Amino acid sequence: MTSTPNIPKPGAPVHPTARELHLAGTGSFAVEVAEWAEDAGQAVVGLIELLDSSRVGSVLAGRPVLAPDAPPAGASAVIAVGGSRREHWARLRECGWGSGTVVHPRAHVSPSARLGAGCIVAPGAVVGAETIIGEHTLVSRGALVGHHVRIGAFVSLLPGINVGGHAELGDGATVGMGAVIVNGTKIGADAIVAAGAVVLRDVGAGSRVQGVPAREYRG
Numbered sequence: 001m002t003s004t005p006n007i008p009k010p011g012a013p014v015h016p017t018a019r020e021l022h023l024a025g026t027g028s029f030a031v032e033v034a035e036w037a038e039d040a041g042q043a044v045v046g047l048i049e050l051l052d053s054s055r056v057g058s059v060l061a062g063r064p065v066l067a068p069d070a071p072p073a074g075a076s077a078v079i080a081v082g083g084s085r086r087e088h089w090a091r092l093r094e095c096g097w098g099s100g101t102v103v104h105p106r107a108h109v110s111p112s113a114r115l116g117a118g119c120i121v122a123p124g125a126v127v128g129a130e131t132i133i134g135e136h137t138l139v140s141r142g143a144l145v146g147h148h149v150r151i152g153a154f155v156s157l158l159p160g161i162n163v164g165g166h167a168e169l170g171d172g173a174t175v176g177m178g179a180v181i182v183n184g185t186k187i188g189a190d191a192i193v194a195a196g197a198v199v200l201r202d203v204g205a206g207s208r209v210q211g212v213p214a215r216e217y218r219g
């Protein structure tokens, strides 16, 4: 089910990332990711505007706003805007951007875990032993990911979630703030788990679940 492209080999640094980074996004989430990147010793040298081309050419907080179709040579980026991480990355990759990675110094990533290129791991997040996370996945503030978890690409793990050991999350899934995915549960690709839900049973691809215990609903 879960594809994990471009993940570093065991033993590779968990955040083999560029010192200079561009953020795809110009909104409040980009402000937050910029702080995380700077805390990690990276320089955020530009912002990429994916939504509103009228901002291209402006300067925000001292950073130039670039169009996605003109990456500087060798430039790398992370996705710092809402919406489909998969679609945003497809556009950036097509334009020639490389993947950056941001791992905040106050996150804990197990040395035996593997992160795909383009992941963001925020302050207070924990990624447990032998967990594998695919490319361009967001592990937001205080998100707790247990051991031996398999997480696909382009997943959004929002603040304060808790994923138990051996759980599996498919590509493009979203887990809302504070949700709990009990150990061993499988969440299908592109599923949405609402904030505060407690998932006790597998969730199908593309399904939306909410509540305690989590049940499917129509959005």
Ligand SMILES: CC(C)(COP(=O)(O)OP(=O)(O)OC[C@H]1O[C@@H](n2cnc3c(N)ncnc32)[C@H](O)[C@@H]1OP(=O)(O)O)[C@@H](O)C(=O)NCCC(=O)NCCS
Pocket (backbone or CB within 6 Å): 158, 159, 175, 176, 177, 178, 192, 193, 194, 195, 196, 197, 208, 210, 211, 217, 218, 219
């Ligand atoms: C699930 C979610 C994506 C909303 O999805 P949606 O399909 O647009 O849902 P709607 O807002 O139209 O609400 C549909 C119904 O679900 C209910 N609902 C919405 N979110 C819910 C939640 N987290 N738990 C329980 N019920 C919820 C609504 O009250 C509504 O019920 P009603 O039909 O009886 O009035 C959203 O509520 C959510 O949980 N988002 C995550 C937010 C988050 O984590 N943000 C992080 C910011 S850093």
